[in-house]
Amino acid sequence: MSRRPPPEFGSWDAADAAFDQFMADVPLRRDQLRERLTVTGGPVLDGTVESLDVLNEWYIETALSGEPDGMDWWPVWMKRPQPATRRIPGVTGNPIPDDVIRLWELVSVYVGDVLLPLIPHSRWVCFRAKNYREVINGRPIIDMGDPDWPSDPISVGNANVPRMVSFRGTGHRFDTRPESHFLSDGVLVKVRRFKAGRDAGTLKWQKAPTGPDAHRRTKNPDW
DSSP: OOOSOOTTTSSHHHHHHHHHHHHHHHHHHHHHHHHHHHHTTOOOOOSSSTHHHHHHHHHHHHHHHOOOOSOOOOOTTSOOOSSSOBOOTTSOOOOBOHHHHHHHHHHHHHHHHHHGGGSTTOEEEEOOOSSTTOTTTTSEEEEOSOSSSOBOHHHHHHTTHHHHHHTTTSOOTTOSOOOTTHHHHHHHHHHHHHHHHHHHTOOOEESOSSSGGGGOEESSOOO
8 A cells, every 4th residue: 555645634644643533523423413413303313224314314404404503623534625615626516514514524423333333343444545646545434344445434424415505506417406325325335345355355454543554454354
């Protein structure tokens, strides 16, 4: 794997520090999601794949509501633009409210919580890609033994919802409501890929979540 630092962070120490902060915040993000679900009359989640569909629908409705979440933090895996709004790289839409970006992370953490029990030895890592240009290099990723196609709950957790909000009311082709099974489909695809790799004997795991050993892989996870 490439040891060149990920462009998003500038150094592996910075990427590892961001990962450590992300993991430290995971319990808080779970609490924040539960609170938002309660306040908005959202569904009760039970950690199953099936629960992702009702969460997906709530996610869409909550993002469209425009109701402020009363929070003030920013995901450590994403550079905060100035002003504190975000447009989707490469396309022209409206700025995405901070509330929607935070909602994205809350949903992503839950996606990870659903996925982890389904894949033996899986864990969050600060991902080391083969190519330092890999867009998810240095991002918090769930390593499932596939160095080419790791599980990225943050990408799954996006579910095209921020894009929908960005293009809402523009008449653009992205101004459409996403499917409500994006989250569950994303998890099931990863489970199938894990099983295929397991059956083929091709799984290789990142040796450590961070640090020098994170640049190495092993076929025999001991955790």
